[in-house]
Amino acid sequence: MHSLDRVDLQLLRALCVEPRSTFVALAQRLGLSRNTVQARMARLEESNAFLAFDRRINPIALGHPLTAFIQVHLQQKRLSQIVAELNQIPEIVQAHGMSGSTDLLVLVVCTDADDLFRIDGTILACEGVDRTETSLAMGELIPYRITPLLDRVTRERGPANRADVDIDDEA
Amino acid sequence: MHSLDRVDLQLLRALCVEPRSTFVALAQRLGLSRNTVQARMARLEESNAFLAFDRRINPIALGHPLTAFIQVHLQQKRLSQIVAELNQIPEIVQAHGMSGSTDLLVLVVCTDADDLFRIDGTILACEGVDRTETSLAMGELIPYRITPLLDRVTRERGPANRADVDIDDEA
DNA sequence: CGTAACACTAATCACTTTGCCCTATTCTGC
DNA sequence: GCAGAATAGGGCAAAGTGATTAGTGTTACG
Incomplete structure (x- = not known):
């Protein structure tokens, strides 16, 4: 419904640096009026530029220091029913349908190996799950980050001010 | 350095529901005084209960609608140098060292298949990378979520009010 | 060339929220 | 029961918010 321009990207960048910034602070940092910042932020939210807050919560704080990826092989015709069942497992924090030999890649967090x-x-x-392959995450060698990409996109966009992609079609 | 109690969990829960809540709003919702909420939020931030804001930015908004997991097999003695190189690639948003046959699981976002x-x-x-196996994410069948786990932990913790895990040791 | 649509600035206003202070009152573990 | 921590409640000045208005480019289109 709307595309990101250079200023939007700078706004996002500033938020990464200082997530608790007020509109006033953002306006100062970017040399814009508060009005503009406020309007753009509203537009950004409107256009799904932000994902759920859930992502910002540290599972370790919840007593779940272990992260594992579980590859699930299953009978494809039962996929939707299986996903519905997996949905009931709170330790599953995310699941992707995958191309290739693995049907499902499930991200789980847990308290310990027994868990x-x-x-x-x-x-x-x-029902319908054939087998699983579990891989334990030994460490987040590159912690989740988006700023380098943000910077690249900003640089590419250069002085121009229109993005070329619509973002209203949710991942 | 500090552990989460029941109220902390409820606070996190409330934040997931309404990320832009003010302290006042949170206090009302939880039936606490604003002072308490403010103090607890400060403590939560202090104790790394929150991850970087980066996680809340939608890569689709940045024109990167495609997500892929790349399994990397490498010469382990060169691991740190390889990670340093991967660090330079903006499209890599996260990388985990893994147990099992795969050494590294890399999460990338990209504009299209060519990318x-x-x-x-x-x-x-x-240098030192032997081979890779790329799996394209076809869909986020279970979108990243932490609330179900939050609820379970809260329930387990029950009327008690002390968590049993220290969270200051960053993932 | 005119004009409509749009984004931005700047300034106002009433209102809410913050940050910080204080004290009295529960809790809590020891 | 006592020491220390957490909380409620209050208060206050400063700051931020949301909403609105008016004026100024800029751009796109016929």
Whole structure:
């Protein structure tokens, strides 16, 4: 419904640096009027530029320091029903349908190895799940980040002010 | 340095529901005084309960609608140098060191298939990288979420009010 | 060339929120 | 029961918000 221009990108950048910035502070930092910032922020939210706040919560704080990726192989015709079942497992924080040999890539967090074992068992117990392959994340070698990409996009966009992609079609 | 109690969890929950809540609003919703909410929020931030704001930015808004997981097999002794190189690639938004056959699981976002191909090439070009296996994410069947886990933890914690895990040791 | 649409600035206003202070009152673990 | 922490409640000045208005480019279109 709307595309991002250079100023939008700078706004996002500033938010990464200082998430609790007020509109006033953002306006000062970018040399804009508060009005403009306020309007643009509204537009950004409107156009789904922001994902759920859930992503900002640290699972470690919830007592779930272990992260694992579980590759699930399943009978494809039962996919939707299986996803519905997985939806009931709170330790599953995300799941992607995948191309290639693995049908589903599931991201789980857990308290310890036993917990992981239990969760894996729960997944396996779902009707239609053939097998799973669990890989434990040993460390987040590159912590989640978007600023480098933000910078590249900004640079590419250069002095121009129109993005070329519509973003209202949710991932 | 500090552990989460029941009220902290409820606060996090409320933030997921309404990320732009003011302290006043949170206090009302939870039936606490604003002072308390403010103090607890400060403590939560202090104790790394929140991850970087980067996570809330939608890559689709940045013109990168495609997500892929790339499994990287490499010479382990060169791991740190390789990670340093991968760090230079903006399209890599996250990377985990893994147990099992895959050494590294890299999360990339890209504009289109060609872009993905190019990025994969860049990764392969790194000294010490043996081979990669790319899987395209076809859809986020379970969108990233933490609230179900939040609820479970809250329930388990029950009327008690102390968490049992320290969270100051960053993931 | 005119004009309509749009984004931006600047300035106002009433209102809310913040940050910080204080004190009295529960809790809590020891 | 006591020490220390957490909380409620209050207060206050400063800051931020939301909403509106008016004036100024800029751009796109016929």
